[in-house]
Structure formats: structure tokens, C-alpha cells
Amino acid sequence: MKKFALLLLTFMTFGLFAQETAPVETEETAATQTTVQNESTEQNENTEQKEYVDRSASVDVSNVGTDQRASEVKTFLLDQFNIETAWEAVIFPDTAVASLKYMDRPDKPASEGEKLDLSGEAAEAEGRSVVLGAKIHFTRRAYGEEFYLKRRSPIRMDGITKAFSLWVCGRGMNHELYIRVKSATGVIADIPFENPKLNFIGWKQLVAYVPPTVTQEDMMAPDKPGFSVLGLVIKFNAMEMLRDYYVYFDDLEAYTDVIHLSQYSGIENMSDEW
Numbered sequence: 001m002k003k004f005a006l007l008l009l010t011f012m013t014f015g016l017f018a019q020e021t022a023p024v025e026t027e028e029t030a031a032t033q034t035t036v037q038n039e040s041t042e043q044n045e046n047t048e049q050k051e052y053v054d055r056s057a058s059v060d061v062s063n064v065g066t067d068q069r070a071s072e073v074k075t076f077l078l079d080q081f082n083i084e085t086a087w088e089a090v091i092f093p094d095t096a097v098a099s100l101k102y103m104d105r106p107d108k109p110a111s112e113g114e115k116l117d118l119s120g121e122a123a124e125a126e127g128r129s130v131v132l133g134a135k136i137h138f139t140r141r142a143y144g145e146e147f148y149l150k151r152r153s154p155i156r157m158d159g160i161t162k163a164f165s166l167w168v169c170g171r172g173m174n175h176e177l178y179i180r181v182k183s184a185t186g187v188i189a190d191i192p193f194e195n196p197k198l199n200f201i202g203w204k205q206l207v208a209y210v211p212p213t214v215t216q217e218d219m220m221a222p223d224k225p226g227f228s229v230l231g232l233v234i235k236f237n238a239m240e241m242l243r244d245y246y247v248y249f250d251d252l253e254a255y256t257d258v259i260h261l262s263q264y265s266g267i268e269n270m271s272d273e274w
Contacts, residue, residue, distance in 0.1 A: 082130035
């Protein structure tokens, strides 16, 4: 009995001691813990947000999707069609007969393009107000036929040509006009004018934009500009191959970016022609 009483007294004494020494959570303590917890959470959120901003700021996306190369586009007058030995007519003889004639044009407006020196040819014909006329006499109607106004000496282009322009005097036919070029890799392509149909009457300036599919820079041979103009092509509408067809040409111009000329060109360079 004495042992039970002693054990009970010991248990009660230990419980009272634990109650006195345990921390009492007051309202002030709870508020303090909540404030500390909120500050810790806010600090973690601010840290994550700062890291995200730092990562995005390290990537400059302001120029994505745009051409960053500088440009200096100049207009070059490639041909005034006043040199009587510069062009020749090529056509399938079983379909038509073609002839060329150089004719005066007294009302010809002055060109604003810089004259491209073609081995003295431009200086030789300076001051002549002449246009080139082509006459096509059809002998039969056929599909897929064309007239090729070929330049005997192809015009070599420096820089990156953006577009060509040409003055054409039409006769209201639905034949289509193209400019034939040879790419830097040797591929021949016919570039259509923006509205290739020659279904207008009188003089009109036509524009042909050079597509990116026409290679103008050969990375395997950067010292040799290969892009060149071969001539003009008229693709006939078979339904209108009924009578003699006349068309006239004047002032072939090029709009060329000259800032990207080959850095390997110049008198100090070596020629690979051996």
C-alpha cells in the first residue's frame, strides 16, 4: 500500500513539473510565428522571380526573324537597248520568224540609274534615244513556245540584286515576259515580272523581284561572282499566236545591294583560271 502511494506521488510530481516547464503558446507568439513564416515564403517567391528575370534578360530576342545585314541598294542602268550588236533573236523556226529593229524614241525620259560600264559599250552609245523592237511572225500555233531575246555578252552582276525593272511597249496580248538569269551555281532560271502578262498598250515599267531560290553567292568560289543576266524571254499564249506580234524594250535596270561585295576581289587577289 505504501509502495502504491509512493508511486502515485511520484507521477503527480513529474506531471506538475512538465506542465510548468512546457512553453505556453500565446496569441503574440502565434502571430510572430505566422509573420516569420510569411516573410520566409515571400523571400522565396522574390528569389525565384529574380532568377527568372535574369534568365530572360540574358537572351536578346528583339532581332529574331529579321535580316540583320546592312544594305546599300543602288540602281544600275544595265542596258539602254541602243547598241545594235548587243542582242539577238532566238526562236524555234517551225513556229515563227523573229526580227529585231532599233528605233528612235524622241520622248524617252532620262534614266536615274548609274550606268554600268560594259567594256566601253555604254560610252559608245551615249546620247542615243533608241529602243529595241522585236517582230514575231507566227507560222503556226503551238503550245509551250517562246521567244528568247538573248544578250550576246551576259551582264555580270556584283553584289546582291533585289529586283530588275524594264520599260516595255505592249500591244495588248496575253503573252508573258520573263528575265533569264544564270545563278552563281550555274543554274538557269526564268524570273517572271510582277505582272508578266503583256496585255497592255503603250509604254509601261515592269518589275521582276529576284527570289531567294536563285543563288547569287557561291560559297565554294567567293572570288567569282556568278550571277548574270542572259536575256529576256516571252512565253507565248497559244490562243493569240494568230498574227504578227510587235513588242519594244527600253532601259533595263537593276536594284542591287552593293555592300556585300566579295571581300576576296581586288588586284591583290589571285585568279583561279588555270
